[in-house]
Amino acid sequence: MSLQHALLGLLSYRPMTGYDLKQIFEKSINHFWSAQLSQIYRDLGNLETKGYLTSRIEPQEGRPDKKVYSITAEGEKAFHNWLVKFPQALTCAVRDEFLVRIFFGSQLPPGELEFQLKKFIKEKQEEIESYSAVEKIIEHYAREMSRSEEKLFWRLTLRRGYIMAEGSIRWAEECLEQLKKAGVPESNA
Amino acid sequence: MSLQHALLGLLSYRPMTGYDLKQIFEKSINHFWSAQLSQIYRDLGNLETKGYLTSRIEPQEGRPDKKVYSITAEGEKAFHNWLVKFPQALTCAVRDEFLVRIFFGSQLPPGELEFQLKKFIKEKQEEIESYSAVEKIIEHYAREMSRSEEKLFWRLTLRRGYIMAEGSIRWAEECLEQLKKAGVPESNA
DNA sequence: GAATTCATGTAACTTGTTACATGATTTA
DNA sequence: TAAATCATGTAACAAGTTACATGAATTC
Numbered sequence: 094m095s096l097q098h099a100l101l102g103l104l105s106y107r108p109m110t111g112y113d114l115k116q117i118f119e120k121s122i123n124h125f126w127s128a129q130l131s132q133i134y135r136d137l138g139n140l141e142t143k144g145y146l147t148s149r150i151e152p153q154e155g156r157p158d159k160k161v162y163s164i165t166a167e168g169e170k171a172f173h174n175w176l177v178k179f180p181q182a183l184t185c186a187v188r189d190e191f192l193v194r195i196f197f198g199s200q201l202p203p204g205e206l207e208f209q210l211k212k213f214i215k216e217k218q219e220e221i222e223s224y225s226a227v228e229k230i231i232e233h234y235a236r237e238m239s240r241s242e243e244k245l246f247w248r249l250t251l252r253r254g255y256i257m258a259e260g261s262i263r264w265a266e267e268c269l270e271q272l273k274k275a276g277v278p279e280s281n282a
Numbered sequence: 283m284s285l286q287h288a289l290l291g292l293l294s295y296r297p298m299t300g301y302d303l304k305q306i307f308e309k310s311i312n313h314f315w316s317a318q319l320s321q322i323y324r325d326l327g328n329l330e331t332k333g334y335l336t337s338r339i340e341p342q343e344g345r346p347d348k349k350v351y352s353i354t355a356e357g358e359k360a361f362h363n364w365l366v367k368f369p370q371a372l373t374c375a376v377r378d379e380f381l382v383r384i385f386f387g388s389q390l391p392p393g394e395l396e397f398q399l400k401k402f403i404k405e406k407q408e409e410i411e412s413y414s415a416v417e418k419i420i421e422h423y424a425r426e427m428s429r430s431e432e433k434l435f436w437r438l439t440l441r442r443g444y445i446m447a448e449g450s451i452r453w454a455e456e457c458l459e460q461l462k463k464a465g466v467p468e469s470n471a
Numbered sequence: 472g473a474a475t476t477c478a479t480g481t482a483a484c485t486t487g488t489t490a491c492a493t494g495a496t497t498t499a
Numbered sequence: 500t501a502a503a504t505c506a507t508g509t510a511a512c513a514a515g516t517t518a519c520a521t522g523a524a525t526t527c
Contacts, residue, residue: 102386125381157478192314197291198435246387260449346506
């Protein structure tokens with residue numbers, strides 16, 4: 094889909110700088126989409142060229158000048174056109190490097206896979222723990238942008254992350270069991 | 283990680299053509315990694331340049347010539363080096379276009395989101411159904427390549443797809459419920 | 472005194488997608 | 500007779516990552 098639609102969507106809330114947008118990505122979208130600052134700046138430029146955004150410089154003292162982007166009527170139209178299109182191809186939604194390692198797991202030294210699976214579980218647990226922080230941020234943004242009607246939807250995306258992480262943990266534990274059953278030696282890690 | 287590691291891994295089983303590799307991707311890796319033929323051919327070329335693969339032309343009658351790639355000792359080394367590295371950054375494993383639509387769901391016309399969620403559920407159900415075919419293919423490849431010791435690992439990747447698809451359906455049903463509760467009007471689709 | 476925050480970007484690179492091109496053989 | 504299978508790729512494009520550059524103000 095490209096980052097550009099997400100940027101248009103966020104700018105439909107209110108004008109923002111690239112830096113602002115990066116904050117929002119890091120704090121409340123990261124569990125289903127991420128973006129480098131460099132990519133955000135580039136795509137903002139592209140969107141402006143297309144006429145979907147306008148920008149103005151806001152001088153500041155003691156800080157670098159801000160470049161504040163606003164969405165245009167055309168930009169809103171383009172965003173809504175995209176929004177109603179159900180993802181047609183779904184290309185490859187999943188592209189999971191860890192699963193590639195599992196797939197070739199028989200070539201790993203004994204115990205290594207268990208080690209990686211345990212690490213994976215730990216990471217997923219941390220991910221789940223981090224979601225309560227996202228919950229708070231959502232609350233904060235809803236208030237700050239006076240967008241309480243959005244909270245429901247934002248929470249639904251978070252809920253997805255939770256269910257997926259939980260499922261991942263169950264899966265990894267199942268893997269450990271199966272490997273044990275199959276007699277693959279355990280690591281001491 | 284790039285496709286290249288997966289290609290090296292598959293070629294560690296036996297020499298194959300780009301076309302062969304594409305078949306395997308489509309039939310038994312697609313649920314966690316996909317690749318266009320054009321990308322496969324390009325990356326095979328890159329791997330050969332690096333000295334990780336060698337190729338030889340195998341002439342055929344009535345069919346185009348085959349270009350069969352084999353992994354070198356260096357290629358195997360590179361692959362194993364990669365294999366033992368736990369995905370360090372996890373960059374953004376998830377990049378889910380559908381969740382972006384949910385996030386901006388309040389801007390969708392009434393009923394549209396329900397429509398998309400129901401479509402999503404249907405697709406995930408079809409995905410689950412397709413997994414029994416993958417199960418059979420795994421069985422087939424394990425026999426054909428005399429790699430029965432791999433079956434366990436291949437099935438584990440499939441199991442992940444199953445658990446994730448199942449979780450997705452539960453999530454989408456929860457979404458429908460929540461939207462109903464919140465009084466968002468339903469579609470007739 | 473060192474690291475982080477604020478704020479902008481450019482350039483080079485890697486990875487993935489789409490469109491195009493060829494052409495015989497086999498299956499529906 | 501139309502489509503799919505076999506088998507190779509190239510070219511152009513889109514999307515994402517990494518490294519580099521600047522520089523004041525604030526916090527640890």
